[in-house]
Amino acid sequence: MRSVITSRPFFSMALAAGFAAMLQLAGSPARAEAVPDVDASLAGSYLAARLASSERDSDAAVVYLRTLLKLDARNEEVIERTFFAMLMDGEIDDAMKLADRLVKTDRTHRIARLALATRAIKKSHYQSARTNLALSVRGPVGDLTATLLAAWTFFGSGNTKGAVELIDRLEGPDWYVPMKELHAGLILDAAGMKKEAGKRLEQAMKIDSGSLRAIDAYARWASRNEGIPAALAAYATFDRQLPNHPIVVQAIKELKAGKTLPPLVKTAQEGSSEVLYGLGSTLGRQGGEDLALVYLQLAIWLDPDHPFASLTLADLYEQLKQPEKAIEVYETVPEASPLKRNAEVQLAVNLDATDKYKEARSHLDKMIAADPKDLEAIVALGKIQQARKMFAECADTYSKAITLIAQPTKGNWGLFYFRGICNERSKNWPGAEADLKKALELNPDQPHVLNYLGYSWVDQGVNLDQGLDMIRKAVKLRPDDGPIVDSLGWAYYRLGRYEEAVTELERAVELMPQDPVINDHLGDAYWKVGRKLEAGFQWAHARDLKPDPDELPKIVQKIDKGLDSVDQTAPVRKAEDEQKGG
Numbered sequence: 001m002r003s004v005i006t007s008r009p010f011f012s013m014a015l016a017a018g019f020a021a022m023l024q025l026a027g028s029p030a031r032a033e034a035v036p037d038v039d040a041s042l043a044g045s046y047l048a049a050r051l052a053s054s055e056r057d058s059d060a061a062v063v064y065l066r067t068l069l070k071l072d073a074r075n076e077e078v079i080e081r082t083f084f085a086m087l088m089d090g091e092i093d094d095a096m097k098l099a100d101r102l103v104k105t106d107r108t109h110r111i112a113r114l115a116l117a118t119r120a121i122k123k124s125h126y127q128s129a130r131t132n133l134a135l136s137v138r139g140p141v142g143d144l145t146a147t148l149l150a151a152w153t154f155f156g157s158g159n160t161k162g163a164v165e166l167i168d169r170l171e172g173p174d175w176y177v178p179m180k181e182l183h184a185g186l187i188l189d190a191a192g193m194k195k196e197a198g199k200r201l202e203q204a205m206k207i208d209s210g211s212l213r214a215i216d217a218y219a220r221w222a223s224r225n226e227g228i229p230a231a232l233a234a235y236a237t238f239d240r241q242l243p244n245h246p247i248v249v250q251a252i253k254e255l256k257a258g259k260t261l262p263p264l265v266k267t268a269q270e271g272s273s274e275v276l277y278g279l280g281s282t283l284g285r286q287g288g289e290d291l292a293l294v295y296l297q298l299a300i301w302l303d304p305d306h307p308f309a310s311l312t313l314a315d316l317y318e319q320l321k322q323p324e325k326a327i328e329v330y331e332t333v334p335e336a337s338p339l340k341r342n343a344e345v346q347l348a349v350n351l352d353a354t355d356k357y358k359e360a361r362s363h364l365d366k367m368i369a370a371d372p373k374d375l376e377a378i379v380a381l382g383k384i385q386q387a388r389k390m391f392a393e394c395a396d397t398y399s400k401a402i403t404l405i406a407q408p409t410k411g412n413w414g415l416f417y418f419r420g421i422c423n424e425r426s427k428n429w430p431g432a433e434a435d436l437k438k439a440l441e442l443n444p445d446q447p448h449v450l451n452y453l454g455y456s457w458v459d460q461g462v463n464l465d466q467g468l469d470m471i472r473k474a475v476k477l478r479p480d481d482g483p484i485v486d487s488l489g490w491a492y493y494r495l496g497r498y499e500e501a502v503t504e505l506e507r508a509v510e511l512m513p514q515d516p517v518i519n520d521h522l523g524d525a526y527w528k529v530g531r532k533l534e535a536g537f538q539w540a541h542a543r544d545l546k547p548d549p550d551e552l553p554k555i556v557q558k559i560d561k562g563l564d565s566v567d568q569t570a571p572v573r574k575a576e577d578e579q580k581g582g
Contacts, residue, residue, distance in 0.1 A: 019080045049434075076105055087115065088293040092301040103135075110136045111270070113293065117149060119300050121272045126153035141279070144176055148183050148275045156268030160191040178208045179278060186217060189263045194225050196261055205234065212238055213278065213308075216247060220261040220350055228255050243411065246338040247307065273303035277312065284316045292316055314346065324351035340475055345380045352384045360384060379415070386422055395422035395431070413443035417452070424456065431458070450474040458491040467491070472547050482512030490521050498528040509538075517548035527563040535563070 079098055086095035086466035096119050099112040108111070120129035130153050133146040147170045154163035167184045170176065170517035185200030201218040208214050215238045223231035232255055235248050251261060263270045282294030293316065297335040299309040314329035327350045333343040342518055344367060352360035361384070367377040379402045398419035420435030431443045439446065454470030457463040478484050489504030505522040512518055521540030539559045547555060554566045 014077070025212055030577055041107055063211050075103075078408060080109075083112065083115075084290075084294070087111070088290065090297045090300070093440065094298060099167060108135055110138065110142060114145065114297065117146075118272065118276070118302055121149065121153060121156070121269060122302055124156060124268070126157045126268070129153045140172055143170065143172060144179060145275065146278060149272050150181065151183060151187060152268045152271040152275065155187045155190065155271065160187060160193065164196075165189050178204060178211065178214065179275075180280075181207060181213075182214050182217065183271065183275065184222075184261070186265045186274065189217070190266055190271065194221075198225055199219055212242075212245065212247065213274075217264040222262055223255060223260040228258070228260070229254055231261065246342060250338040254511065270303050270306075273299045273306050273309065276302065277306055277309045281308070281312045284312065284319065289316060289320055305334070307337060307339060311346075314343070317355075318346070323353035326350045327354075341374070342376065345376050348377075349380055349384065352387075357384070357388065361545070375401055376402070382418065382422075390509060391422045391425035395419055396430070397424055398422060408438075410442050413439045413446055416442065417446070417449050420438060420449075421452070424452075426565040429456075429460075445473075445477060447474040447477040447481070447484060450477070451487050455487045457493055464495070468495070480511060482515060482518060483509050485511060485521065486515075486518045486521060489522060489525065493521065493525055493528070498525055502529055502531075514545055516542040516545035516551075516555075519545060520547065520551070523558070524563055527558075531563070 009266075023559060068415075079101055083095050083098040083102060085262035086098065087335040096115060099109075099115045102109045103116065103348050106433060113132045115172075117129040117136075120126070120132060130150050133150050136142060136146060138146060147166060151163040151166045154160070154166060159411050162185060164184050167180050167187075170180065172466070176579060181200050181204035185197050185204055188197035188200060191197075198218075198221055201214070201221050204214040205211075205218040215234055219231040222234055232252065235252055235255075237246065239252075240249055244537045254261065267273055276295045276299035280292045280299060283289075283295065284292035293313070296309055296316065297312040299306055300313065303309070310329055310333055314326040317323070317326035317329065327347055330343040330350070331345040337343075344363070348360040348363040348367075351357075351363060361381065362379045364377050364384075368381070370375055371377075378397060382394045382397035382401065385397055398415055402408070402412075402415050402419065405415070408416070416435045416439040420439060422434035423429070433453070433456070436449055436456070439449045440453065443449065450470040454467040454474065457467030458471070462554040462575035468491055471484075471491050474484050475481075475488050485504055486508040489501045489508055492498070492501035492504060502522070502525045505518065508518045509515075519538050519542035522545050523535045526532070526535035526538060539555050543552065543555045543559065557566050
């Protein structure tokens with residue numbers, strides 16, 4: 001389960017490539033466990049700062065870089081790295097001081113100029129903002145960013161016509177269009193130009209019907225200009241895609257109470273924050289996490305009340321495996337926000353990710369006690385228990401969730417699937433089989449359910465033809481899914497069709513070469529077809545890939561004495577660990 005943000009990005013992978021050129025901060029998403037004692041030496045601080053930056057541990061990076069800056073205050077690389085780290089960590093005021101220094105030596109520094117333009121917008125110094133944006137060296141993404149921000153500065157200066165003309169003059173790839181239409185419409189709506197705003201916002205909604213921000217903006221305009229039924233109809237289009245989104249639920253509640261809704265954006269500051277949020281959230285989904293952090297931090301600094309920027313930042317921290325930072329952000333979501341409950345659920349998920357299961361459980365129990373029909377909190381608890389292999393407990397928890405659904409639909413397949421996993425793992429096969437069949441009834445082409453049920457039948461020696469056909473169908477639906485391809489290979493192995501098993505397991509290893517289970521399976525298959533030297537190699541590789549502790553002794557025994565020396569009931573892989581949604 002992830003934070004409730006918008007349903008899909010505005011534009012294509014081309015965006016990520018453009019952003020990548022804007023910020024050169026390489027590194028792994030892993031986070032350092034703690035900030036060690038600061039090494040006051042120049043070389044020590046430099047190396048520690050580089051390591052922290054590569055691991056995206058912005059807290060540690062800032063600590064080391066501050067020390068380094070004191071030791072080498074005129075070093076331009078140190079100034080630049082400290083500036084970036086501060087932006088990524090949300091220390092915006094201090095970062096602005098360094099931005100002032102950076103542009104003195106590099107007047108077209110793109111991120112420093114962006115930061116200074118944001119500061120000018122915050123202070124309503126709109127001409128200064130435009131000057132900074134004009135001086136920034138740009139590419140395709142920089143053009144979009146600068147143009148939209150400049151347009152909001154024209155609006156702030158009272159020149160709505162100039163703002164919209166600036167947006168319309170911008171030419172570029174197709175992924176510009178949704179943002180151009182949305183922000184032209186937002187500017188016109190904020191300026192009270194009703195007819196023109198409606199045309200632009202309706203067009204933005206049609207271009208990207210899965211974008212909550214576009215639908216919300218249009219529905220708000222419609223409530224004031226077309227009538228409440230038109231606004232309700234717009235929200236209904238999104239509700240069919242993603243039911244019960246808290247923003248939509250809150251808006252519908254107000255509309256049904258006879259209230260109209262204000263514009264999504266009212267000021268140049270809010271509009272500029274929306275630009276940074278929209279680009280940052282898309283970047284975070286397209287692999288440009290470093291700059292996404294910068295954009296989102298600037299969006300929040302510019303408009304601390306932005307309803308989505310904080311949750312998107314926290315969601316990005318989850319993506320980067322930094323649960324402590326995610327918790328800090330979730331705690332800042334205002335009590336009055338419709339997204340507060342979602343933030344509380346995710347806070348518990350991240351508490352568990354920091355190995356604080358009791359605190360996470362207590363947090364969710366309190367939420368469920370306050371609202372026994374809180375489906376999201378119940379499902380979150382079930383997923384935590386499942387991940388911790390508390391299978392009997394998670395089956396009970398998913399049962400509580402399922403009882404809240406009067407008429408299950410296709411979107412509820414995951415609840416039955418996950419309860420089926422928990423029942424199967426807690427040795428309740430009749431319950432598991434019923435759940436998996438129900439999940440398939442709701443979603444007949446769901447590859448993970450097809451794989452799990454099909455393999456379970458083959459593994460038990462029942463419904464062999466049907467089970468094998470289900471696994472084949474799952475592979476056809478997900479041909480690049482290593483665990484599912486592994487299931488097909490291992491099903492052939494169970495049926496004694498060893499040559500076919502080798503073919504599929506070799507393909508599975510190609511898809512997931514670092515998976516110990518798949519390498520172990522391939523070793524067994526090699527042994528069965530007489531390729532014993534290769535079998536030993538695969539087992540040794542599986543051993544070195546940190547397999548499950550329960551399986552390690554068996555792998556070692558096979559390496560020493562061969563396959564015949566061990567119980568050949570190998571671990572079953574049904575892809576449940578790879579399928580987290582539902």
